[in-house]
Amino acid sequence: MADAIEQACPINPVIDLVFSRWTTPILWVLEHHGRLRFNELQRYLPTITPKVLTQRLRRLERDGLVIRTYHAEIPPRVEYEISDLGRTLTPLFSAITDWSGEHFPAVTAARRAYDTAREEEEAWAEG
Structure with a gap:
């Protein structure tokens, strides 16, 4: 079924990837504000829950659109930034x-x- 949808509309997978709920706002914020910690990112998107933001960031990282950098400090620090692929x-x-x-x-x-x-x-x- 998915193949039939892709044949009828080949941009459908891209639409699902880029325009799913919260993906575009997250990428927009990261593009315009640079590398951000989780709480900083959430301040720019106050209506997203921490759980959903975490899920979306993981998906964007998996898709190669966001880079997650873990800093082994005390306390640990994690930053997110848009990737070169995301910038395209x-x-x-x-x-x-x-x-x-x-x-x-x-x-x-x-x-x-x-x-x-x-x-x-x-x-x-x-x-």
Whole structure:
């Protein structure tokens, strides 16, 4: 089944990798703020739970998008940074940011028009 999905949409594995919940915000923070300790990273993403942040960081490390550096000190220190592979996503994020700035007002207007039309239809159907 997964092969059929990939054949129908070959970018699907990339979308799953890059745009799964929390992946993009974590990579964005690391790209813009550099090497961070866990608590520093969590301060930039206050709505993510420590458990989920840990899971996402492990997945990003496994995928080669984040580098985890363990410092054998007392107390131990761990830092995270975006990898060179992760940095290759910067143009993609920039393109999406540009698209958002240019087109998201039209999306917002379309949503408003849709919601207004639905409200009018419901009011007409009731009355």
